[in-house]
Amino acid sequence: MTGELTQGRIVIVGASLAGLRAAETLRAEGFGGELTLVGDEPHPPYDRPPLSKQVLLGRVAAADAGLPARRPVDAHWKLGVRASGVDPVTKEVLLADGGRLPYDRLLIATGTRARPWPNPEEARLDGVLTVRTMEDAAGLAERLDAGPRRVLVIGAGFTGSEIASACRERGLAVTVAERGPAPLVGALGGTLGAFAARLQRAHGVHLRCGVTVTSLLGSGGRLTGAEFSDGTRIEADVAVVALGAVRNTEWLADSGLAAGPRGLACDAGCRAFTMYGIVTDDVFVAGDVARFPHPLFEYQMLSLEHWGNAVEQAEVAAHNMVSPGPRRRPHLAVPAFWSSQFGLNIKSVGVPTFSDQVTIAQGSVEEGRLVVVYGYRGRVTAAVSVNRAKWLEHYRRLIETAAPFPPAPGAADRPEAPRVVPSDVPDPKVLSHGPTVALTGHLPDRRLAVVRPAG
Amino acid sequence: MQIVVDLNRCQGYAQCVFLAPRVFELHGEEALRYAPAPPDDQAERVRRAAAACPVQAILVGDRAGAESGKGAAADDR
């Protein structure tokens, strides 16, 4: 059995972080068959986190943000080629160039793309950009080099906030527009949202919350400014649309797989479900495109847009692709991500949106150094640190062991009982940007079911 | 040479900053910034930094996918 699994043909669609790490793991675990990676971008895999950080500061060229190989993968690379479908009966991937790639096992790692500005005509104005790819970031860095009079960032999720931070570090005037009550509130809730709002304003960001951009204004095909829902206008030469991500699942529409706007659903072993909820044994999923159940979060289906998840899920998927049933592993890693903005290091473990209460367990908002711990129905479900990264490991253990919330006094750095407040994670529909963790399942007593708004 | 730092794992210990200051730097107290494609003359320092990182967060290697025949625009270091 194992012998068979380490031979044959494996196709990976999506040649980015998850696709690459899966390919390497397949080889490391003894896969000796034919391996093909299909990616619609014309580049080998590269690293996206620097694109909204070092690259926008002009310190690193976008083209330098490659990924180091862990080991040779001895694969056929089909780059610049889009997969247009899967035929599950003949077991072939259909390519947009008319080709067909037969597979014995398939890994889907097509990730997400930037949600575009909803008005296509306005989106075409010169100066309106999104940031997801190497080209996007190179283009924005060039615009910022040219010294625009004002940059408008639409959406204050992580990407939007990091872009605003880069603009301020360059000394550029920047306006951030967010439909929700504060930056980062969709991912981190009310306490850190309020902190992020103060942080942005202290760094000179013109932050406008509770408004939407109703139209982008142009003249002669170039962006000149924007109008807000309260009727006010600003002038801007560059507008960055940071409204979250759209999962790349359209190409799977006729595949019979459980693919939709919330991602491609799979089991804890990364095996894709069909549209009937039946698990496949030859189609696997990893990375931003996946939607998977997590036991620490009541088996809700999670969709994570995190670098660490792409790596870990790819490793598990690849392991399971070459392992017989009893040797297969579940993808149980505690979700984690980082962001750096305005000189602060923000790190998260667990799922902050899976919460009803929070408490500041270390430091304080005033110090600008703190750990916020999140609880759901009396147990710890997440922790977020701002410039206190060394503490997170402790809280990761509390999450893994479903420790009681609020955490015991020993876990906090103060003698008095912690002050517990509601976590204030808003309904995603009120946000400009999509949340970077979407709880796509259903809890009877809370509105956690996520339908990603179309615009 | 290509590097990536697993910033989930990185604890901001700054050993790498000390050993290869032209490649790694701290922004603020603990946000690590680095050059993903360090120049060749930094290779030895980068290797030493990777070895010294207490949480082994730094991955050093050749650029992945170089054998695909597609360099990333203007770069095939």
Ligand SMILES: Cc1cc2nc3c(=O)[nH]c(=O)nc-3n(C[C@H](O)[C@H](O)[C@H](O)COP(=O)(O)OP(=O)(O)OC[C@H]3O[C@@H](n4cnc5c(N)ncnc54)[C@H](O)[C@@H]3O)c2cc1C
């Ligand atoms: C600007 C930016 C900053 C980020 N910063 C952070 C951060 O600080 N911390 C963090 O934890 N995470 C961060 N992330 C998220 C992280 O980069 C992603 O989680 C990660 O890239 C996911 O990898 P993936 O391989 O699953 O998907 P992707 O990287 O999205 O790759 C999917 C690939 O598949 C290709 N593809 C799609 N459809 C097809 C098709 N039909 N045929 C062929 N190819 C196809 C796509 O073009 C793409 O190349 C950031 C992301 C961005 C964009």
Ligand code: SF4
């Ligand atoms: S030595 Fe390791 S832990 Fe310390 S800053 Fe560098 S990468 Fe991070």
